[in-house]
Amino acid sequence: MSSRPAALERRFRGRIAGVGTTSGVRMVIGMWEQSPFGAFTDVFVELPDGSSVLLAPDEIVAAYVSGTYRFDAVSVVDVSARRTARGIELNAGALRASIAVGAISPLGRVLRIVPKRVARDPRWLAAIDPVARIVAPGSATAGSAGNGRREYYGVTGAHDVTAVSGTWADEPLGSLAPLDPPVAFGFASMPRIPQVVDVETTIREPA
DSSP states (O other), rough: OOOOOOOOEEEEEEEEEEETTTTTTTEEEEEEEOOOOEEEEEEEEEEESOOOOESSSHHHHHHHHHTTOOOOOEOOOOEEEEESSEEEEETTEEEEEEEEEEEEEEHHHHHSSHHHHHHHHHHHHHHHHHHHHSSSOOOOSEOOOOGGOEEEEEEEEEEEEEEEEEEEEEEEEEEEEEEOOOOOOSSOOOOSEEEEEEEEEEEEEEO
C-alpha cells in the first residue's frame, strides 16, 4: 500500500500591521524576519474603490504571494519598514507611511495566556478557528488560500497602532481609522482595531 506524500510546509515568522486611514486606503504590512525567501517586507493595499495592490520587493516574492492571495494589481518596488522608537517608517513605491505603535493591546493580553509553542501549532489553530471568527469578526486562524494551499495564522502578541500619517500616490492618507470594512485579500482580515501582531504563518502546499 503506497503512502500519501506529505504536503510541503512553509513558515513565515515576523510581524503584521493592519492599518486603516480616513482617506479610505487600508494596508496590511508583513515584516518577515524568517521565511523561505529570507527576511523581507511586503504590503497589501486596498484602495477606497475596493481595488487591491500587492507591493512586493522582488519577482519571487511577488509570484508566491500573488499565488496565495487575491490582488487586482502587483507592483515590484523597493519595500522597507524601519522600526523606530515611535513605531514603523514604511517606504514602498507609491506608499509612504509613519505608523505609531503603542502599548500591548487587550488582544495581546489574552494571547499571553497560550504558550507560544501551542499558539503556532496548526492543529491548535484549526481547532480554535470557529471561536476566533466570533471573537474578532473578519479574523480567522485557519483557512483556504490560493492554488490549493492551506494557511494557519499563529498570533502570539499584539500592540495597538495609535496614529498614522503619510501618502499614497502623493495624496494624504489622512489619520488613523478602523480597518473596516475588512480587507479581502484572502480568507481572513486583520482585527478591526488597528494593531501590530507577532505572528507565525504556516502555509501548506497540496501534496
